[in-house]
Amino acid sequence: MARLTHKTVPEVQAGRIGLAREFAQARGVYLVLKGNRSVIAAPDGRVWINPTGSPAMATGGTGDVLTGMIAGLLAQFPDQVEPALLAAVYLHGRAGELGAAKLGEKTLIATDLFEFLPEAMREVAIIQTQSEDETIALGESLAAELPAKVVVLLIGNLGAGKTTLAKGIVMGLGAAQADDVSSPTFTLIHEYGPNVCHVDLYRLDRAEQVATIGLDELFERRAVVLIEWGERFPELMPAERVEIRLRTVGENAREIHILPLMNADERE
Numbered sequence: 001m002a003r004l005t006h007k008t009v010p011e012v013q014a015g016r017i018g019l020a021r022e023f024a025q026a027r028g029v030y031l032v033l034k035g036n037r038s039v040i041a042a043p044d045g046r047v048w049i050n051p052t053g054s055p056a057m058a059t060g061g062t063g064d065v066l067t068g069m070i071a072g073l074l075a076q077f078p079d080q081v082e083p084a085l086l087a088a089v090y091l092h093g094r095a096g097e098l099g100a101a102k103l104g105e106k107t108l109i110a111t112d113l114f115e116f117l118p119e120a121m122r123e124v125a126i127i128q129t130q131s132e133d134e135t136i137a138l139g140e141s142l143a144a145e146l147p148a149k150v151v152v153l154l155i156g157n158l159g160a161g162k163t164t165l166a167k168g169i170v171m172g173l174g175a176a177q178a179d180d181v182s183s184p185t186f187t188l189i190h191e192y193g194p195n196v197c198h199v200d201l202y203r204l205d206r207a208e209q210v211a212t213i214g215l216d217e218l219f220e221r222r223a224v225v226l227i228e229w230g231e232r233f234p235e236l237m238p239a240e241r242v243e244i245r246l247r248t249v250g251e252n253a254r255e256i257h258i259l260p261l262m263n264a265d266e267r268e
Contacts (some may be wrong), residue, residue: 012030017235021047030085032070034063037262038089038240048086049234051241051259053174054108056100066092069117083245083257087124090259094120125258128249135161135254136178139168142244142258146173148195149222151238153230156246158187161254162228165246166198173224188213194223201229210236 002009012019016039024031024041025257033039038050069092073084098116101133129135136188142165147151152169154162169179175192183200184190192196197218204210218225219238230237245261 017041017047017049021045030081032066032085032089034058034066040086040089041184042082046232047234048231049237049239050086050089051091051239051243054093054100054105056103056105056108057093057096057113059109061182062092062096062113065113065206066101073207087257091117091120091124094123101118102118123260129159129161129254129256131252132161132164135164135256136168136171138218138256139170140163140172141168143169144174145210146224146242151225151227151230151241152218153241153243154226154228154246155231155238155243157248160246160248161256162168162246165230165244166226169224169226170196170198180237194221197221197223199230200228201223201227201232204233207233207236 001006001012001019001021005012005023006087007019013031013035016035018043020031020033020039020097022036023029024043025045028043030043031039031041033041033259036053036055038053058220066088069088070085073088077084089117092113095113095116096108099118100114102116103112127138129138148168154165156162163181163183167181168181170176170192171178172190173196175196181192181198182190184198185200185202188200188203192198199215200211204213215236227237231243245259247259249255
């Protein structure tokens with residue numbers, strides 16, 4: 001990246017998110033900038049910070065494995081470039097975490113990732129619901145699997161079912177009935193007791209605005225914090241989080257991808 005941008009390595013490291021965004025926008029490409037929390041930048045300026053990975057992966061060949069995974073998923077899903085790219089980066093990092101845990105950080109080599117990739121893929125749940133009631137029921141069941149303290153990003157386009165899923169999660173946590181849960185589009189934050197918060201950042205355009213609403217305080221609480229549109233401000237989101245991606249696949253059907261908490265062994 002330093003060579004491509006004619007900058008020094010320290011300069012790249014000091015501004016990875018901004019540099020990745022600028023590069024992707026200027027050239028109309030998706031960019032994956034590997035590192036301690038790999039950065040994925042889109043042509044329209046959106047940026048994601050991948051929550052998986054291990055220092056053990058700082059070895060020759062791991063980038064080649066990632067390139068192969070990206071190419072393979074894009075070949076399988078040519079019409080879903082963005083999800084394929086994000087999935088490849090996530091699974092690559094997760095396979096590295098699993099390998100490092102079993103083999104040790106000093107002994108892991110690039111080809112070891114293939115051994116742990118199937119386990120990483122099994123961890124990522126993809127579920128399809130056929131109605132609003134099914135989406136609420138899924139949220140209710142997911143609530144039982146969440147840690148007592150966690151940030152959950154609900155990611156999807158308008159109408160994808162983010163608030164519907166939130167209804168089920170809030171109900172499953174015993175904080176409110178589904179009918180009492182609505183998107184806090186105008187109030188920004190709804191609190192359902194001290195241990196459940198629902199945040200909607202749709203109406204905010206800049207990170208400076210988001211920084212004034214007290215998210216840091218929410219993140220410090222022993223609470224489940226559900227955030228809609230948080231992916232628009234990756235630099236303000238905690239690295240350790242659950243991501244749930246929703247998309248419409250029919251009039252009432254939704255496809256829901258659940259990326260688990262990075263350190264799953266810390267769940268309570």
